[in-house]
Amino acid sequence: MAHLGLAQTDENLIRNGDFEDDITGWVFANFTKRFPDALAWEEKDTEGKSRGALKVTMPAPEALEEKSPWQTGAVCTLLGKLDPETEVIKIKFAAKSLDESPFLFITRLHGGGGGQSVELEPGWKKFEVIISTAHADNALVFTLIGKPFAGAGPGAGPGASPVAEGAFLLDNVEVTTAKKK
Ligand SMILES: [Ca+2]
Numbered sequence: 001m002a003h004l005g006l007a008q009t010d011e012n013l014i015r016n017g018d019f020e021d022d023i024t025g026w027v028f029a030n031f032t033k034r035f036p037d038a039l040a041w042e043e044k045d046t047e048g049k050s051r052g053a054l055k056v057t058m059p060a061p062e063a064l065e066e067k068s069p070w071q072t073g074a075v076c077t078l079l080g081k082l083d084p085e086t087e088v089i090k091i092k093f094a095a096k097s098l099d100e101s102p103f104l105f106i107t108r109l110h111g112g113g114g115g116q117s118v119e120l121e122p123g124w125k126k127f128e129v130i131i132s133t134a135h136a137d138n139a140l141v142f143t144l145i146g147k148p149f150a151g152a153g154p155g156a157g158p159g160a161s162p163v164a165e166g167a168f169l170l171d172n173v174e175v176t177t178a179k180k181k
Pocket of ligand 1: 018019020046047050051052053171172
């Protein structure tokens with residue numbers, strides 16, 4: 001299967017996943033709305049001894065167009081295309097909960113891909129998730145949900161996993177492709 005444009009390397013497919021100096025490349029999206037105040041550069045509370053992290057504060061639910069986790073959260077766009085028939089997206093990152101909303105959901109923005117939730121803790125913790133995608137072009141969304149994501153299937157959908165209020169920190173995000181098993 002021909003590769004669509006990315007070399008098979010471990011090169012990070014997103015810009016500024018370490019938030020060294022700022023949060024360039026990241027936006028907080030909710031359908032057509034953008035919430036610039038939802039994202040902030042955190043200078044001191046970072047993973048390890050790195051510089052800078054991303055602080056995400058979920059907007060109040062009443063301010064949102066809809067509470068779909070596929071459309072709401074901190075978004076970064078992948079550089080280049082991948083082959084959805086043979087490749088999946090591997091995401092390594094560190095995160096930390098800043099309150100009692102611990103379930104962080106990671107998925108493809110606008111749906112059309114898998115998703116996975118992880119449980120955050122009050123201290124920094126490393127995670128690795130793999131999500132499938134049906135598309136060559138992808139952006140990823142990181143968002144808080146009220147309970148662990150139960151996966152696709154009957155009863156799944158935005159109503160089953162609405163976004164939750166809360167805040168979290170994100171750092172050292174590395175995105176690569178992996179071969180589909
Ligand atoms: Ca950092």
